[in-house]
Amino acid sequence: MFYTNCNHISVLLDEAIQALNINSTGVYIDGTFGVGGHSKLILSRLAKQGRLLAIDRDWISVKIGEFIAKQDSRFTMIHNVFSKMNKYVENMGLIGAVDGILLDLGMSTLQLNDYSRGFSFMRDGLLDMRMDVSSGQSASEWLSKASLENIAWVLKTFGEERFSKNIAKAIVAERRYKPFTSAIALSKLICDTIPYRNMHKHPATKSFLAIRMYINDELKEIIRVLNDALVMLSPKGRLVVISFNSLEDRLVKYFIREHSCVVSVPSKLPLTNYQIFSKYKNECQLKNMGKLTPSKQEIKRNVRARSAILRYAEKLIL
Numbered sequence: 253m254f255y256t257n258c259n260h261i262s263v264l265l266d267e268a269i270q271a272l273n274i275n276s277t278g279v280y281i282d283g284t285f286g287v288g289g290h291s292k293l294i295l296s297r298l299a300k301q302g303r304l305l306a307i308d309r310d311w312i313s314v315k316i317g318e319f320i321a322k323q324d325s326r327f328t329m330i331h332n333v334f335s336k337m338n339k340y341v342e343n344m345g346l347i348g349a350v351d352g353i354l355l356d357l358g359m360s361t362l363q364l365n366d367y368s369r370g371f372s373f374m375r376d377g378l379l380d381m382r383m384d385v386s387s388g389q390s391a392s393e394w395l396s397k398a399s400l401e402n403i404a405w406v407l408k409t410f411g412e413e414r415f416s417k418n419i420a421k422a423i424v425a426e427r428r429y430k431p432f433t434s435a436i437a438l439s440k441l442i443c444d445t446i447p448y449r450n451m452h453k454h455p456a457t458k459s460f461l462a463i464r465m466y467i468n469d470e471l472k473e474i475i476r477v478l479n480d481a482l483v484m485l486s487p488k489g490r491l492v493v494i495s496f497n498s499l500e501d502r503l504v505k506y507f508i509r510e511h512s513c514v515v516s517v518p519s520k521l522p523l524t525n526y527q528i529f530s531k532y533k534n535e536c537q538l539k540n541m542g543k544l545t546p547s548k549q550e551i552k553r554n555v556r557a558r559s560a561i562l563r564y565a566e567k568l569i570l
Contacts, residue, residue, distance in 0.1 A: 261361070262289030263557045264494055267544045268354055269293050271492045271564040277301040278351030281341070281484070283334035283477060285313050286360035288320060294354075295320075295327060302326055305340065309333050309384040309468075312362060333384075335476035341484050350484045355477065358496040359383075359464075361556070371464060373439035373456035379432055381464045391463050395432045400424045410471070410499065411462025415446050419459055461497060474500060478507045482537050487569040491538070494562045501561050505543075508565045512540040538565040 262268075268290055272280065276299040282291045285308040294304050306317050307330040317329030330340055334355065341347055363369055367377035370391060381391040395403070400420050407416035422445040423432070432438050442456040449455060465471060481491050491508075495501040513536030541564045546557040 261554045261556070262286075262293075263356070263496075263554065263560045264544060264546055264550070264562045265289060265293060267562055268356070268492055268494060269297065271541070271544070271562065272352040272354060272490050273566075274298070275302075275351050279303045279346055279349055279486075280305070280352045280354070281337060281350055282306040282354050283337060284308065284354075284356045284360075285317050285329070286356065287313065287362050288316055290354055290356060291317070291320070291327070295324060298326055300326070304328070305330065305337070305344075307332055307334050307337050307340075310360075310363065311384065311386065312366075313360070333473055335473045335480070337477065338480040338484055347484060349486050350489055351486055352490045352492065353481050353485065355474075355493045357470075357474065357494060357500050367435075370435040371460070373435060373442075373454060373460045376434055376436035379435045379438060381460075381467050383468050388467065391467050392431065392433050394463075394467060395423060395438075396427060406466045407459050407462045409462070410465040411458035411460075412498070413458040413462060415448070419445050465499070471499060471503065474503050475507075478504070482511065482567070485567040487567055489567045490541075490564060491567070492562065492564040494560055496556075496559050496561075501563070504563050508538055508540050508563060511538045512536070512565065513538075513568065536570070537568060539568055540565050 272294070274280070274294065274297045276297060278298070280294055280298075280303070282294065282304065285291055285306040288306070291304060291306050298304065303326055305328045308314055308317065309332060311331065314329060314331040317327075321327045321329045330337070338347075341350060359371055363383070364371050367375040369385075370377045370379040370381050379390065379392040379395070382388055403423055404416045404420035407413040407419055413419065419442055422441055426432070426441055439456040439460070442459050446455045485491065493504045495504055544562040546560055551558045
């Protein structure tokens with residue numbers, strides 16, 4: 253099967269599975285299947301009664317998952333955005349019965365290494381950037397008609413790019429002569445526009461990240477799935493999220509913080525934990541289990557891991 257030589261290394265693989273605290277007969281969701289690194293390790297921990305649902309919007313990933321599903325009846329592969337997983341969970345009668353949800357945000361190495369998709373600013377390819385090439389507008393289509401103000405806003409909001417206005421002006425000026433269809437052409441334009449060079453980061457990194465996140469509606473997707481996770485998880489079920497940039501991580505951090513129970517109660521007040529949680533049940537739905545980052549050894553093996561942060565929480569029994 254072609255996925256075996258895609259050179260993908262799952263980041264924080266063992267840590268993510270440990271954070272899920274797997275029950276061998278439980279129900280789990282891999283919300284970002286990719287090439288199946290996390291899914292295969294989860295399956296190895298499940299008994300015959302266990303179940304794993306995986307979802308991905310990328311058709312190549314779906315084909316990989318379908319190949320595994322044909323060999324393992326415990327596994328179900330779904331093609332969709334992960335914000336729609338609650339619909340499948342509801343149809344299967346599993347609302348409130350999911351023991352763990354894993355989200356490994358961002359791109360897979362499979363997508364990044366496929367230069368024809370336009371995700372990489374290092375090699376040429378069609379400037380597409382859609383995770384699901386069967387729907388939505390491509391990056392090239394958006395850049396051909398977006399206003400200068402909209403382009404600048406996207407670069408600033410999603411990429412935190414300090415030179416967003418300069419880059420937007422250069423894009424609008426250049427597209428009058430020819431449309432942006434090449435990833436390397438956009439990368440070169442950004443490099444030529446930015447006056448300041450970060451020795452640790454390619455000049456086009458933030459802009460490519462911003463355009464990709466906007467085209468795929470990634471932040472809204474994260475917000476939707478996090479909110480749905482509260483309903484899908486069973487008591488003591490785990491939510492595990494690996495993020496790779498500050499915007500993603502802040503969303504996850506604040507979500508867990510908002511729904512975690514940190515209540516100060518006078519020591520002599522005669523209230524049980526159940527009574528405290530019941531009083532604050534709208535806020536107290538999760539227990540914050542903390543965060544994990546890659547070891548120096550993992551970063552040395554896989555440079556992509558350097559920005560990864562894993563945060564996890566457990567749903568409270570109310």
